[in-house]
Amino acid sequence: MSTELPVQPIQAGSPSVSMIRSLGLVSLICGFSVAIAYQWTKPYVDENQRITTERAVRAVLPTAMQQKAFVLGASGIAPAAPDSPAESAVFVGYDGAGRIVGIAARGAARGYADLVQVMYAYQPACGCINAVKVVKMNETPGLGDKVIKDPDFLKNFEALDARPNAEGAALANPIVTVKHGTKRDAWQIDAISGATVTSKAIGRGLDQSAERLVPLIHRHIAALEAAGR
């Protein structure tokens, strides 16, 4: 690109001025188009995000009539805004009478290729996770993507133990993925043979999220119930 000395034809105005002028013109056009595109598409992008999240929540809380999103803080709950940090947001599902049917939250952990993102439903009454949906993943087709369809793997999530411990500060038993066929306790996930990395990613994602959110859910359960009425 820059290895030959350009033969400069004689032109009106010095070369540097015309360079700066043309670069300036190009930058103006570019900056303008990008800024316009950004402003114009932002509402649509936010809307798409909202719809995707809502669909994922509905997948794990099929009986919910309405969903409300909250951010759980140390001191209390607050309605979630579009730019709230994803890790502290929960989506509470209420039935027609305003009772909680479940609380959905997101988890994520690194699998083989990239992050594996899940949405799971926590039932405060039994202290267990009863539904898990993989929201986004890029795992190896035919191997890692078995986690979506394999019926034995999905059975892990019918009543996955996620009770808080006595102090209410963490899970009584951390969720852990164990080798295929060695599951003994309700808080273990039986990995898919041949797709260990992805299975472990799901286990880690659920554990990290639940360790953080389950204590907070139980601490603020009264406020969350009240918000439904």
Next chain:
Amino acid sequence: MSPLIQEEPLTLDTFLRGIWKENPVFVTLLGTCPTLAVTNSATNAISMGLATLFVLLCSNVLVSLLRKSIPKQVRIASYIVLIASFVTVVDYAIQAISLEVYNALGAFIQLIVVNCIILGRAEAYASKQRVINTVVNSIGTGIGFTVALLCLGVVREVLGAGTLFGVPLFGERFQPWVLMVLPAGGFFVLAGWLLLIEFFKQRRERRALEQQGATVHGR
């Protein structure tokens, strides 16, 4: 403008060139990164093809419009900045249209900016030809690229997942050839297409030679 650069007339060839004779993927082997990466399904292939066509068209039109105002030394830098802006625009547009497609294409949307096809066309064609020629040629090249992507995408999806555009084709008992949707499959399918094209090309050349030989020797 150097008197050596001829502004060529607008012909049908200007359009068809990009699709067949100078197909960016199969003939000049440019833009192979997205060709291999996003063709694991036909839907992704078409989306990437259309996105690239959009960027190719818009950036080349601007390059052609500004071709007399951009001095030689800064031309590559200007082209790249123009291309990067339109890629950013396409990036937001795809996010707004369909989050699923956006997640499927991933980082490769932003990597359109280093797709050699666009810079190559800008440097070799748009910077020297009129706007209307550039429009036609860019659309032709973009379509050629999309066709090439579809060639790979369709093969890989049908064999590797048993579906086409997400529609299952073969029923429950089809065992997909998973290799096809893995990275290695991308390499093999592209190699397969190149082999096929080379085979037909050599056969045509051989036949032309035989015909010539027959005419010369009066057989």
Next chain:
Amino acid sequence: MGDESLGFIFLNALVINNFVLAMFLGICPFLGVSAKMDTALNMGIATTFVMWISSLCAYAINLILVHLGIEFLRLISYIAVIASAVQLVEMVIKKYSPALFRALGIYLPLITTNCAVLGIAVFQTAKNYTLVQSVVYSLGAGGGFTLALVLMAGLREKLALARLPSVSQGAALTLMLAGLLSLAFMGFAGLGGSNG
């Protein structure tokens, strides 16, 4: 993701998710420069150097863009930084080793359009790596790129002496070899444990 160890990041970029064979970045130079071992090695090293510089600059630029809230200029600034880094490397090589400069020829400025270099910048931003993680990532990716290039060069040099069907020569052969290499590299899955 702060829970990845540096060793894992390096190994991941080097072999597990090799930039060329698994992530399809940097294919153009991979097809073009891998005919001879020397050129391949030099190209790999030059590209690794550009990746490393771009990684540092991209990290710095991202900090500034986020601070000013103008993330939509990210792509433009990244590519501008990469183009400048390549110019810099060109000048340095031209000054210190004119022979190498002539050997690399047109491929040196083409590092600007190497998807792998922009890929580093884009991925490290998407994964929210810290500065140290980004540098390790770029070195691993550059190493992986060089590894793939050198492996391919070794294979092609040997095959240059073999009798092959004429239809397969050129890019088709390289692509088939690449497919086999890619399959082989899949064996590295799970290396480094399932460290997150």
